[in-house]
Amino acid sequence: NAGVTQTPKFQVLKTGQSMTLQCAQDMNHNSMYWYRQDPGMGLRLIYYSASEGTTDKGEVPNGYNVSRLNKREFSLRLESAAPSQTSVYFCASGPLTGSFSEQYFGPGTRLTVT
């Protein structure tokens, strides 16, 4: 039982390049989330998916797109990376929306945009 997995663990991009961060969970959770963590800022929600087939914006969605590929997988895409997107990205999953349950986090992806 791997929980929440993320790939890659580290990535360096040049400004303007694109990439997709992958996330998968094996806990049969309905909800999945993408957060970014910047120094001194805590974690901020980028996008979330309450269930398969739905996605919604969070607090800081600009510059990102997401795809809920199936119940297990939720990807985050940077179409044209900018230095302001240098951050640590965490994927999380949780049970049903409205359950107020804890979320389970992946190990994170450290992204640097030069």
Add this chain to the structure above:
Amino acid sequence: AQKVTQAQTEISVVEKEDVTLDCVYETRDTTYYLFWYKQPPSGELVFLIRRNSFDEQNEISGRYSWNFQKSTSSFNFTITASQVVDSAVYFCALIDGNNRLAFGKGNQVVVIP
């Protein structure tokens, strides 16, 4: 909008001292849940506790304890007899009906041997 404030950014203590982390929240919801997560130097986020708005009883788990007071919108966390392994960043968070977490900025705890 939901908001969580953790005022102290970095707290240093000598091993075996107690340390208390303050968390103040804002919400218009009558039903809400609060969380504490730990982020050790390795970077992963570890769930510590979940508390709902209807339960104001204090909770103790080993050396950890939590004091929830609705009257002051606070959910404070105390580590008793701190150890070096407690060195980490601790986040307080508030969840809404869509299960979206709003995090505070975190408290960096440094336990000096």
